[in-house]
Amino acid sequence: MTAPEKPPLVEIRGICKRYGAVLANDRVDLELRGGEVHALLGENGAGKSTLAKILYGYTRPDAGEIRVGGRPADLRSPRDARALGIGMVFQNFMLIPALSVLENIALFLPGLPAVLRPEAIARRIREYGERFGLGVDPAAPVRQLSVGDQQKVEILKLLLAEARVLLFDEPTKVLAPHEIEALFGIFGALRADGYALLFITHKLREVVRCADRITVLRQGRVTGGIAPGQADVDTLVAMMFGAGAAPEPAPDGARAPVPPGTPPILELIGASARAEGSETALSGLELTLEPGEIVGVAGVSGSGQKELGDLILGLRPLSAGSKRFCGEDASSWSIARMRERGTAFIPEDPLRMAAVAGMPVRENLALGTGRRYHKGAGLDWAALEAAMGASFQALAFPVPALGRPIGALSGGNLQRVVLARELAHGPRLIVALYPTRGLDARSADSVRALLRRARAAGSGVLLISEDLEELAELADRLLVLFAGAIAGTFPRGGWRAEAVGHLMTGSKEVTGV
Amino acid sequence: MSERNLAPALDAAPALRAAGRYAVIGAAALAVFAAVLLAAGKSPGKAYVDTFQATLASAYGVSELLVRMTPLLLAAVAVALPARLGLINVGGEGQLYMGAWMASAGAFLFPAAPAWALLPLVTLLGFLGGAAWAAIPGLLRAARLVNETIATLLLNYVAPLIVSYFIFGPWRAREHSAYPQSPLFPEAALLPTFFDTRVHAGLLIALAALACYWLLLEKTRWGLDMRAIGGNPEAAQRLGIPLAGWIVLALALGGGCAGLAGMGEAMGTAGRLRQGLSPGYGFTGFLIAWLAGGRALGILFMAFLFAILTCAGDTLQITQGLPYSVVNILLAMILFLVLARRPGGGR
Numbered sequence: 001m002t003a004p005e006k007p008p009l010v011e012i013r014g015i016c017k018r019y020g021a022v023l024a025n026d027r028v029d030l031e032l033r034g035g036e037v038h039a040l041l042g043e044n045g046a047g048k049s050t051l052a053k054i055l056y057g058y059t060r061p062d063a064g065e066i067r068v069g070g071r072p073a074d075l076r077s078p079r080d081a082r083a084l085g086i087g088m089v090f091q092n093f094m095l096i097p098a099l100s101v102l103e104n105i106a107l108f109l110p111g112l113p114a115v116l117r118p119e120a121i122a123r124r125i126r127e128y129g130e131r132f133g134l135g136v137d138p139a140a141p142v143r144q145l146s147v148g149d150q151q152k153v154e155i156l157k158l159l160l161a162e163a164r165v166l167l168f169d170e171p172t173k174v175l176a177p178h179e180i181e182a183l184f185g186i187f188g189a190l191r192a193d194g195y196a197l198l199f200i201t202h203k204l205r206e207v208v209r210c211a212d213r214i215t216v217l218r219q220g221r222v223t224g225g226i227a228p229g230q231a232d233v234d235t236l237v238a239m240m241f242g243a244g245a246a247p248e249p250a251p252d253g254a255r256a257p258v259p260p261g262t263p264p265i266l267e268l269i270g271a272s273a274r275a276e277g278s279e280t281a282l283s284g285l286e287l288t289l290e291p292g293e294i295v296g297v298a299g300v301s302g303s304g305q306k307e308l309g310d311l312i313l314g315l316r317p318l319s320a321g322s323k324r325f326c327g328e329d330a331s332s333w334s335i336a337r338m339r340e341r342g343t344a345f346i347p348e349d350p351l352r353m354a355a356v357a358g359m360p361v362r363e364n365l366a367l368g369t370g371r372r373y374h375k376g377a378g379l380d381w382a383a384l385e386a387a388m389g390a391s392f393q394a395l396a397f398p399v400p401a402l403g404r405p406i407g408a409l410s411g412g413n414l415q416r417v418v419l420a421r422e423l424a425h426g427p428r429l430i431v432a433l434y435p436t437r438g439l440d441a442r443s444a445d446s447v448r449a450l451l452r453r454a455r456a457a458g459s460g461v462l463l464i465s466e467d468l469e470e471l472a473e474l475a476d477r478l479l480v481l482f483a484g485a486i487a488g489t490f491p492r493g494g495w496r497a498e499a500v501g502h503l504m505t506g507s508k509e510v511t512g513v
Numbered sequence: 514m515s516e517r518n519l520a521p522a523l524d525a526a527p528a529l530r531a532a533g534r535y536a537v538i539g540a541a542a543l544a545v546f547a548a549v550l551l552a553a554g555k556s557p558g559k560a561y562v563d564t565f566q567a568t569l570a571s572a573y574g575v576s577e578l579l580v581r582m583t584p585l586l587l588a589a590v591a592v593a594l595p596a597r598l599g600l601i602n603v604g605g606e607g608q609l610y611m612g613a614w615m616a617s618a619g620a621f622l623f624p625a626a627p628a629w630a631l632l633p634l635v636t637l638l639g640f641l642g643g644a645a646w647a648a649i650p651g652l653l654r655a656a657r658l659v660n661e662t663i664a665t666l667l668l669n670y671v672a673p674l675i676v677s678y679f680i681f682g683p684w685r686a687r688e689h690s691a692y693p694q695s696p697l698f699p700e701a702a703l704l705p706t707f708f709d710t711r712v713h714a715g716l717l718i719a720l721a722a723l724a725c726y727w728l729l730l731e732k733t734r735w736g737l738d739m740r741a742i743g744g745n746p747e748a749a750q751r752l753g754i755p756l757a758g759w760i761v762l763a764l765a766l767g768g769g770c771a772g773l774a775g776m777g778e779a780m781g782t783a784g785r786l787r788q789g790l791s792p793g794y795g796f797t798g799f800l801i802a803w804l805a806g807g808r809a810l811g812i813l814f815m816a817f818l819f820a821i822l823t824c825a826g827d828t829l830q831i832t833q834g835l836p837y838s839v840v841n842i843l844l845a846m847i848l849f850l851v852l853a854r855r856p857g858g859g860r
Contacts (some may be wrong), residue, residue, distance in 0.1 A: 315751065336753030345751060353751050356744030366734075367741050368752030377733040 004485065007070040008033045009165050009196040010055065010086065015064035016088035017050050017220075020411070024050040026220040037187050039211035040200045043300065043466060046068040047220040048200045050168050055198070056088045057081035058359045068165075076344055082110070087158030088167040091174065093150050097143035099154050101125065101136050102285055108157040121160070128159050128166070132189040133182065148179035155186065165196045172206055184210045201299055204236050204505045218241055237501035241468055263327030265429050265460030266288045266312065270321030273311050282311060284464035286322065287479065287486075289429070289460040294451060296475025297464040300504050304484035305464045309433045312462065313345055314338040326428060340370045344427035347448070350418040357407030364406045365421050372425065391424035392416075395450060412443040419450065430454055430461045436470060448474060468497055482506050534816060535804075535851075539818065541847035549842055555833050563832045564825040574824075576710035581820035583712075584609070584791065585597060586719035587771055587774035588798020590726045591643070591767040593807045595661075597730055598763045599743045604650065604665025605771040606795025607672035608643035612772020613779040615642025617695060618788040620702035621684060624833050629700035635780055636718065636773065643772020644765040646672060651764035654756035661764065669795070673788070680786055694787035704781035715777025722780050724769050725807035739763060771795060796825070800844070804851055819844075 008031040017025040024047045032038050042048045053059040055066070057075035065444060066073050068084045075081050078088075095104050106112060106121055122138040129135040135154045142150060151171065158166055172180045187197060187210055199502055207214055214226040216239035224239040266289040275281035280305050289295050291417040299305055312323070314335040322331045325341060333341075347353035357365050365388045373384045386403065392399045397416040400409060406417060415435075422430070432451060436444035450462050451474060465471050471478055478495060480488045480503040487503040520637070547557035589606045595602040616639035623631060650664030684695040691713050704713040729735040741749040742759055774788040778790050797819055805811030826840035 313751070324839065334753070334755075335751065338757065339753045347751070352745070352747060354748050356741050356748055358744050359740065363737055363740075366737060367749070368754070374734060377735070379734045379737070 007067075009069060011067040011070075012051075012055070013065045013067075015051065015054060015061045015066070017047075017054060017059065019050075023220045025054070028217070028220070028222055030062070030196055030215055030222075033213075033360060034093050034164070034194040034196050035191055036212040037191055037197045037199055037210055038320075039207040039214045040198060040217065041202065041204070041207050041214055041236065041240060042217035043202060046240075047215040048202075048217055049169060050220075051217070052088065052169050052198070052200055055081065055167055075433030082161060082163065085162060085164040086167065087161065087165070088169065089151065089154045089158070089171055090169075091169050093154055095142045095150055095153060098141065100141050101145070101156075104142055104153060105138075105157050105160055109161055115219065124160055125156055128156055131466065132159070132193070133186050134159075146179075147174050148182060151175070151179075151183070152186070160430040164194075165198070166190065167198045167200070169200050170202075171199070172201060172203060182205070182340060202240075202505070203242075204233055207236070208233060208317040221510035233502070237498050237505070241497040262291055263324070264461070265293075265326055267324040268312070268321065269324070271311060271318055271323055272320040273307060273316050274319045275307070275484075276442055278302075280307050282307050282484045285311075285486055289462060291428075291458045291460055292455055293476045294455050294461040294463055294474050296471035296478045297462065297479060297481055298466070298471055298500055298504055299481035301466065303504070305481060306433065307479065307484070308337050308461075309345075309431050311466055312338075312429075312431055336370065338369060338429075342425070344422035344430045346419060346422060346430060346432040346435040348437045351407065353433075354418045355406050355414060358405055360403050361400050361406050361409070361417055362402040364417060365402075368421070369425075385477055388420055389426055391420040395420055395423065412439055415439060415443065415447070419447070423450070423454065426457070426459075427454075428459055430459055432461060432463045432465075434465055435463070436465070436467065444470075467502060472497075473485040480504055535814065535818070537714065538847060538850045542843060543852055545846050549839075550835075553835065553839075555835060560825075560829055560833060564821070564828045567828040568821050568824045568825045572664060573710070576708070576712050577824060578817065578820045579712045579716055580710075581823055582816045583715045583719045583777050583781070584774035584794040585797055585801060585816040585819055586812065587715075587770045587777070588693040588794045589801035589805065589812045590722050590798075591647075591769075591771035591774070591795075591797045592721075592802035593805070593812060594726055594730070594767040594770070595763045596802060596807055597736075598739050598741045598759060599746065600654070600760065600764060600768050601662040602647065602650075602665050602764060603662055603799055604647060604668050604768070604795070605774075605798045606791060606793065607665070607669035608646045608768040608771035609673035609775035609778070609795050610676050611775065612639040612643035612769075613644040613775030613786060614679065615645075615704065615772070616670070616702075616776040617684070617698070617779055620698045620780070621695075624699045626699075626701060631699070631701045632704070632714075633773055635776060637851050639772045639776025639780075640769040641772070643775065644769035646772070647768020648761055648765040651761035654764070655760045659758075661737055665764075674784065676790070677788055680788065680805075683785065686785070695785045697785050698780060703779055703784060704777065706781070711782060713777065713781030715773070718773055723809055723812060726770075771798070774798075792823070800848065805846070 010032040012028065012030045015025050015028040015417060016023070020038070028047070028051055030051070040048050040051065050059065054061050057078045057080050060076070066075060068086070073084055102118055102125065104422060105125060106116060125138045128437055134156050136145065136149050136152050136156070142153060145153065155166070168403070171183060175183060187199070190197060197470055199211060214236070215222055216224045216236065218240060239409060266287070267289040268285045271282065271285045273282040280302060285308065287295065289390055297305060297308065307316060310317065314333050314337065318331050325333070327339065330338065344356065351357055356367065362381070362385070366373065369384070373380045389399060397420055400413055406414060409417065430451070435447050439447065448470065451463065463474055464473065476492050478490045478500065479486050480500055482503060483506065490500070543561070566574070568578055588609065589597065591605045591608060592602050615637040619635045619638040620631065623634065626634070646668060647665065650659070650661045653659040653664050654661040680693050680695050686694055686696040688696070704715055706713045719784040731739065738749070738754045739759055741752070741754055742756060746756060774794060775790065777788055779786050783790060801812060801815040801819055805815045822840050822843055825843070826837040829835040829839055830837045
């Protein structure tokens with residue numbers, strides 16, 4: 001135990017940071033003490049990364065105070081943070097593959113002499129390597145190193161630059177299981193030497209294993225801090241995902257009567273897909289989406305949500321199993337055919353996934369409408385504008401200036417243009433991928449209302465979201481995706497945030513640690 | 514409301530403003546180039562007067578400019594069209610040679626065909642030669658195997674060798690065996706010329722190609738798809754636009770234009786197939802398309818300007834004994850000035 005009267009190395013009080021309509025950090029307090037691993041836990045979008053960016057001087061808070069070593073600190077840039085002994089290990093490493101370990105580290109060191117003395121740096125690399133289990137060959141080119149070793153180089157960089165406070169942004173995300181073990185060993189050695197560590201993650205099991213102190217963030221607010229020894233998965237899940245009480249399901253919208261014998265809108269039968277790079281492979285997915293139904297998909301990020309959406313949309317080939325659309329085998333349909341047959345896609349980031357920023361709104365409305373408005377070599381712009389105007393009206397959205405580049409619209413208005421286009425032709429299937437992410441509360445509400453309306457009209461909606469409250473409000477059934485497989489299915493109103501949280505984080509089996 | 518903004522390239526005011534801007538840039542470049550000439554002990558005044566007299570001052574000079582503009586226009590479209598999809602085609606030179614080669618093959622295979630049949634045939638073959646040559650990098654890119662910039666660039670070194678093989682071998686002219694070139698094409702394969710000048714029908718083809726380029730990109734639904742790919746490939750794919758098909762097609766169409774330039778040089782200017790058919794028209798076309806930002810009127814203007822510059826090279830060589838490559842200094846000056854005007858040097 002460290003002496004309690006010693007001031008913390010870093011102390012932050014009342015940090016607030018607002019991005020547009022989203023309050024990313026809301027009066028956050030946090031202390032980092034030497035000799036402690038402080039875990040910062042929270043769902044995606046809970047505000048963890050924002051806090052880390054503020055601590056590292058990337059972003060300035062709107063309000064609040066940061067004290068380093070007991071003195072108020074004004075962190076205007078990462079350079080300021082580094083000067084005060086704060087270092088950060090990013091999710092994506094900041095290394096130059098062609099250079100050696102030693103060169104990469106030397107580049108980072110302040111006050112380097114004009115003529116390098118590589119032996120001195122190499123000696124320090126080896127010295128630190130032995131002390132903290134960070135052994136890497138200083139002469140090896142970085143591109144030859146495994147991901148785990150690259151991470152060690154990142155840590156060595158900070159240590160040689162004499163950082164005392166180390167921020168780790170989801171350091172285990174990129175690591176293989178044995179590398180995670182090694183990292184926790186390094187954490188232990190650093191802690192014993194008096195370093196202060198901030199460990200940002202959303203993986204409960206890891207937190208319980210290695211943290212001395214845990215702070216949980218939810219929607220930008222600290223929902224709890226736990227001292228060592230009291231960490232308990234159930235408590236943490238409750239803090240991360242909200243109170244244990246079952247979320248109140250909203251009144252079920254009236255559903256259009258479905259004639260008996262109508263095939264489901266969408267069926268996945270043992271559907272699997274391969275993964276490349278950082279993607280998640282999907283294995284043996286079983287899913288049925290009936291007309292007039294919203295099926296929600298929950299999961300922590302990287303569980304295969306985007307891959308599932310792409311598989312359904314026809315962007316990702318099935319490696320096994322089959323996909324049926326309204327009773328027809330659609331396993332090998334292209335996205336163009338899926339759209340032609342009545343599939344709409346509501347993306348999380350319309351500017352990236354569903355619009356061309358430099359083109360006017362009018363042309364963006366025409367994209368992806370298939371053959372509907374073909375007229376000779378051109379398009380029937382009048383018919384298109386009439387149809388889209390009607391769609392805007394049906395959704396009660398204002399019609400934007402059609403000649404303006406769509407990139408000039410605000411986020412909410414941009415999403416409205418995409419919604420109007422996607423819903424203009426009465427889609428049978430709507431794939432919504434985090435449709436309310438980044439929207440202000442009012443726009444998010446209108447998107448939800450619109451999904452309910454589509455359900456009432458007999459469409460099938462697949463709602464992929466990480467907002468459990470949103471899922472509770474909308475979903476008739478909830479699937480939990482974990483590591484590319486369905487970890488559980490719940491009927492409407494028949495689930496508790498805790499149970500879902502366990503499945504989402506894959507922590508079922510460690511309950512009661 | 515529906516007409517506005519659909520035709521940015523025809524909007525007169527920005528085009529005029531762009532022209533004015535380029536005029537200023539051109540004047541600045543000429544001033545710097547004058548300093549270079551002075552340093553070389555030559556008279557810049559005389560150089561500019563000579564160039565003016567050799568180009569704009571006489572009907573003959575203007576006709577020579579049009580002759581030079583013909584391949585430059587086509588080579589610029591060859592770059593501009595794929596560029597609208599975000600594809601970088603630096604293979605205009607190779608595509609030009611393959612177009613000339615295919616057109617020549619048609620002329621030699623059907624020496625007795627009448628002009629009304631042979632001219633459309635060689636034109637078509639010229640287009641197909643360039644298109645096929647550009648489709649190779651297109652296919653490689655669409656299959657995500659090789660970047661199209663590398664592939665188009667490297668194929669530039671292959672195409673002239675194919676031409677060389679034929680003019681040193683099967684097609685070598687008998688009359689001047691010392692000089693590697695093909696015999697003259699049959700009369701029926703030669704593009705008609707106008708008003709006793711060297712201006713040939715290729716100019717009409719080039720202007721038509723430029724107009725088609727503008728119409729295709731700005732007025733058709735295919736152009737909409739292509740511009741969407743250029744603006745945001747991920748969104749385009751998610752909206753069901755077949756990326757791979759368009760990539761191959763756009764490069765092939767561009768290559769076809771370069772092929773037409775080669776056909777024009779062979780059938781319209783040289784009258785035979787030979788080495789050194791193009792003094793780098795393919796590369797100059799890249800500069801033109803780039804400086805014009807892909808705008809149709811800009812391409813027209815820049816092609817005219819570059820025709821003057823290349824004529825200046827010839828003039829300086831003859832009247833002042835300066836090497837032809839001295840105009841490269843002027844080209845480089847213009848490029849630098851244009852780059853300097855764009856923050857970050859990006860497009």
